[in-house]
Amino acid sequence: MTEPGRSEPGLPNPLAPLVSQGGADVRFSSYDVLVIGGGIAGLTAAVGAARRWNVGLITKGTLDQTTTFLAQGGIAAALGPYDSPELHLKDTLEAGVGLCDDEAVRVLVEEGPARVRDLERMGTKFDRRDGKLILGSEGAHSVPRVVHAGGDATGSVVAGALADAMSSGTRVQLHENEFVIDLLMDAGRCVGAISLDREGGLTVSLARAVVLACGGAGQVFARTTNPAVATGDGHAMAYRAGAVMRDMEFMQFHPTAFYGTENPTLLVTEALRGEGAYLRDDGGERFMVGSHPRAELAPRDVVVRHIKRVFERDGTDHVWLDARHLECDFLRERFPTVYTGLEKRGFDLCTQLIPVAPASHYFIGGVLTDTWGRTTIPGLYACGETANTGIHGANRLASNSLLEGLVFGERTVRDLERYLAVADPAVRKIRLNLAQEMREGNDPAVVAEGRTAVGRLMTDWCGIVRERAGLERVRVGLAAVRQSLAPPALTVAELELVNLLTVAEHIVESAAVREESRGVHLRSDYPERDDDHWRRHISIHRDPVTGGPIVQSSAGEVGS
């Protein structure tokens, strides 16, 4: 096996200058704190930071075009009478298959209940019965502990409450439909970002501290539950700035996305199985019964593995979710989003079997942070799905990610107090050094083809199951896509493709190094979990000399 350590060099240099001013207007603005991203993590950070500082918040879409807005199942927190942070800790560590950071998980589960109460104080109405919070069951939770709102509309309800809290003050300047291209660095510190507006103008936003909360990267794969904005921009720009990335091989696939060709595809929430829905194969068998003590409520990685086995055994590419035995009025009331979503696609949740298949869903890999949201770059914080705090290990426990955005978004604000007390009080003008050449960029058809190729390559050869020869094929394929592209012009589609390629390369390189199967990372050529060699993280950072990625593994900070 490959010795843990430096991987093969030779990936293309992702630092070829990403942006050329090329005649575009440049505006300047400055803030104490710049937040990039308007999902649960970014909004939490912005609302907290605005109590003390002037804050700029940039999102590439509108506030309702986030992953947060789509969240269905709810937020996990130890709020029930039979629950405790200790039990939540135990479940999270078990689901994480030996790779969670214990300290980070402890912070998550101990501070989580207070953050959910904060949301309630801001006006979020979680679903209650007889005045008590209704707690849902989801996979690998040993007790019901998932609060939800509007049935399965938790994300939009929570996002709405946070957006209201943000707009009730005057200290957050919100810029929607603005695409952040890159972070700005000065003397080793992050001092802002450069972004592209809809009219093609550039804005240089200088800031004393930057919070990166750009969400995930599900769009790297052809079938995903993630919205179009989830192209790994935060990951890629942090990497270009020199931050350390970690656990990039771990992409969680959700077992039950609606089977079809749409992008994104409709999620059929795990909470449905929590309420008693079954999974069946073509022959009607409940294949999870007898496969795991928790049957359909086994951890997500386990359910996905079994679905994959059914595909191989039966030569199929989907299985069936069966909720027909559940009460129809209950299904309509508890799962309005799923119910109407399926109705639009010609399916009746009450009376029909629903075809489902795994789709990329949650990116565990991210910008390495400590438990205060601090990255390896001074002045740069990361929280939410962009960050890698170590709470998910090799497999995320269901409904822990909204909680992560809340807990670590708030802790980021607390650390900003410390950082801004000692950081330069004034934002210095920095030397921009932007290239000035006029770039023709790439034909939109070539860019669209490139994006499709990345999705197909990653899905076919680096998806749920991986092995060496397949990973090599993706490497070659991704390099060909990269080589087919001229330096990007100032268009979102081109810049997104560069970011997708960067993240895809990181996933492939890390997946090639991890020669074992653990959590969401399955290697058919190394089918066993190998604690002796691989109970450790894999990290990637940019070589400042060659510009290429350095892949390393370390035994550090690996929990029990």
Ligand SMILES: Cc1cc2nc3c(=O)[nH]c(=O)nc-3n(C[C@H](O)[C@H](O)[C@H](O)COP(=O)(O)OP(=O)(O)OC[C@H]3O[C@@H](n4cnc5c(N)ncnc54)[C@H](O)[C@@H]3O)c2cc1C
């Ligand atoms: C369908 C679905 C259902 C889910 N249900 C649940 C659930 O019930 N419970 C749970 O815990 N988790 C759930 N998850 C996961 C969870 O929703 C996400 O992990 C979480 O919402 C991520 O929040 P975030 O703030 O990190 O990112 P997001 O909510 O994705 O927000 C990212 C923000 O960054 C902005 N951005 C990105 N790139 C740029 C750029 N270049 N320039 C400017 N802005 C940029 C985007 O515009 C957006 O505003 C679900 C995920 C999906 C896809």
